[in-house]
Amino acid sequence: MPLVNLKYLMDRAEEGKYAVGAFNCNNMEIVQAIVEAAVEENSPVIIQASQGAIKYAGLDYIVALVKTAADNADIPICLHLDHGTDFNQVKDCIDRGFSSVMYDGSKHPLEENIRITNEVLALARAKNVSVEGELGKIGGTEDDVHVDEKDAMYTKPEEAKYYVDKTGVDALAIAIGTAHGQYKGEPKLRYDILEEIEKLIDTPIVLHGSSGVPDESIRKAIERGVRKINIDTNIREAFVKGVHQAIEANPEEIDPRKILGPAKEKMKNIIKEKIRLFGSSGKGKQV
Secondary structure, rough: OOOOOOOHHHHHHHHHHOEEEEOOOOOOHHHHHHHHHHHHHHHOEEEEEEEHHHHOOOHHHHHHHHHHHHHHOOOOEEEEEEEEEOHHHHHHHHHHHHOEEEEEEOOOHHHHHHHHHHHHHHHHHHHEEEEEEEOEEEEEOOOOOEEHHHHHHHHOHHEEEEEEHHHHHOOEEEOOOEEEEOOOOOOOOOOOHHHHHHHHOOEEEOOOOOOOOHHHHHHHHHOOOOOEEEEEHHHHHHHHHHHHHHHHHHHOOOHHHHHHHHHHHHHHHHHHHHHHHHHHOOOOOOO
């Protein structure tokens, strides 16, 4: 089926009180793993491409891969730009067929973030493309986006309300204690901040840096209004583990398919686990 935008998925997730997984892709095998897992779970899904993924794979390749996958699947699929910090790149993604984009203006002062977000919204609305914004600074590294731990900061609830009132974004990423990349210890989420923001805004809330967050913490976040959950590091870990195991089992193997195939299965398994955890399993063909 054709790509759907983020708002389409978020409206239904809010009705059903579940979250939709947003899984980052970098190549064909990852796209296949995401879509095959979602189809098998009959779940809506968001396929994300970061600035680093676009630099690596190429914008046209990513769009073609995801659109091909969507055309051959009977579940709703959204193609989303993750952490777009450059206005021109966000515009390129809108123009080339993404159904949703994130403008990450968290490095800017609040009013500047609002100004540029509204410029993105003007472009996106004309093409029925959804927009996710961000307030607060999520620590860690994700491709080209790096925030030192000392610079990470929680989202202020009153600023979240002001930002949403001034922009009308379709989803809002907030910082409540998660981080990009691998965790050194167990993350401690600030549910008090999440609860306050959820009371102040009607906009679906996004949780970035969710790989490595304990399942019970994820469930609590969904109960408190989180409707989009980003997963990247867990997919990378599964991919690399699958490749290592395939090579260790047959060091003389020269067929990439026999190395990447097992890696794809490893990724599918972790994606299916996350889909079930988020509560979107079985919600695909019904939306």
